[in-house]
Amino acid sequence: MTTGSREEILHRIRKGLGRGEGGGHVDSEAPLPQNTGPSSGTGEKRSDLAGVFAESLTGVNTSVYSASGRDAVLEFIRSFVREKGADSFSIWETEFLKSLGIKESLEVAGLAVKSAENKAGMALSSVGITEADYAIADTGTLVLLSGPERPRGVSLIPPTHLAIVRKENILSDISELFDKLNQLHENQEPIPACTTFVTGPSRTADIELNLTLGVHGPKELYVLIVF
């Protein structure tokens, strides 16, 4: 019986800690120490976050490109799928990606769009395209918040993942990211069901410590920074 177990575990904990039933008051004791993580944001680095981000990405087997303006972005994506020999794709439908019209442009180019609702179908799609909500320059990390128009499978199931990052969403380090995420919560936006940090393509070293890419997730990761 879980209810009984719950009470018993709580009782054991309180007994172990030498406290009475009903628990203590967390905030009555010494306050928790500050929790900022390692920072890397020197003033100099902060002036060129996109540059630092690009460098970090290169260090984790990720190719990085940049483009400015709608036409340049669409041109890049069309030639990207051509080079990959892609015949299908799945895509996030964020406001920004919709405003660029990527989905329509690829459909015109003859690629089939796969919905995330059909997992088996998505496994067959060649490219997944997302927009990272944030990026961390220091580590080359993409931060993807899940939502109705932002299915998790798009960055996970197809063999190639292309993430689009708006320059203004590149943050310096992980502490800055958590400040942003905390702000979202304070503004009463419900925390998404899944927040995913992606740094490089899927990898393993489980066989004799040999680095092998694409063991479960995408084998290739590309990032397009939009200025």
Added chain:
Amino acid sequence: MNFERDSARAVEDKNLQRALVNVTDRFRAARKRASDETPGWDGLRNRAREIKKQTIAHLDDYLLQLEENVRKSGGHVHWARDGEEARNIIIDIARRNGVKSVVKSKSMATEEIELNLGLEAAGIRAVETDLGEYIIQLAGEHPSHIIAPAIHKTRHDISELFAEKLGVPYLSEPQELTKVARERLRDEFLGAGMGVSGANFGVAETGTIVIVENEGNARLTTTVPRIHVALMGIEKLLPRFGDLSLFLPLLVRSATGQKTSTYISLITGPRRGADKDGPEEFHLVLLDNGRSGILANPETRESLYCIRCGACLNNCPVYRKVGGHSYGWVYSGPIGAIINPQLMGIDEAPELPFASSLCGACRDVCPVKIDFPKVLLELRSEVVTRKEKTGGASALLESLSFKFWRAVVTHRKIYELALRFSYYAQRPWKTRKARGGGLRSLPYPFSRWTDERDFPAVSETPFRERWKKMKRRDGGAP
């Protein structure tokens, strides 16, 4: 368990010895580089330790807060006193939903409760999806390292294993082997009704559980099947969401030396209303299984601060020689030496607190600065006190010899005589000389020492006399 027998076997295993050196050297060097490159590393460790300390001191309150927030986000919370109860909870969820097969991502807690055996006994297939764990499962073995579970297997072993179990041709390249596993496991993900994961952290403030990985199998496990069950030890809590900005870098950099891992998933409840994917049901199982008992002793309580990075294993001279299987249970290395006896009961693993040279290398690298030598000594004293209570010839002999030893070393004349005596007494054994002029084997009871290591021989001229000579020669203090 039998540490003496299993470690002796491990030392003879050439493949294992080579693998252990490779993996621990690689991780050690990477951890060192990553921590050196992180500004203020030591300060970060101090803060993390303090946060863990306060979390554990209010574990009940934070658990209740976590429970409330998981529920608010639409998830279910279950409490399990022990492994059996946790197994039954998970089997029950599977049965209620008609689940026939389960995919699993790497989790020490599920190893701890032997979930796979339980599921199989209930007629439910369980498939490990982390590549290393998948290999281990096919071979019917146990993980040998927290982070790299299959390091004791060579590519040749794995090729043969895949050929035998999966019916594929003999493939020698890790790339090819990995591809086979990817294809097989993709089918498993698509066919599974339930995914079971562990949790690296649980955040009380938001009801979020966090999973750190490189492969993406944990993401698939928590995204594709209709139900996601996470099993988490009750000590894995963090109070605040923002604490992750401190603990995630500490964990990853200590574990593999990467600046960050490939994937980190922050999961808060099941999929939301209009979401197109993600599990429809989310269950969090909170596992006690002996953890609350550790709280009772303030001297060893800090064992619960551990974030399972594996750094202490890689830096432990004992682990590097004997490997993970010698520790008799899921946790190995220094953390296994302190946590196995406390979780299983000290009578189940009385050898483990002694499986250490007390060098403190583990304490120096631990991201939450667990004071291993202190905890080990505390556990040793517990073992000895119990042995004395239960009596037995060896306990009596041990306590007598220490009394004798004290009498000898506290009386100078007797000490000098004893040394003289020992010098002559050791002669019959000095023929079998060991490296450095030690004694290789001695009769019982001294064989208890020399079975495992050489005993330094007593020198003909005691140091005392050599010292006097040196002083005379140099005309004063050297």
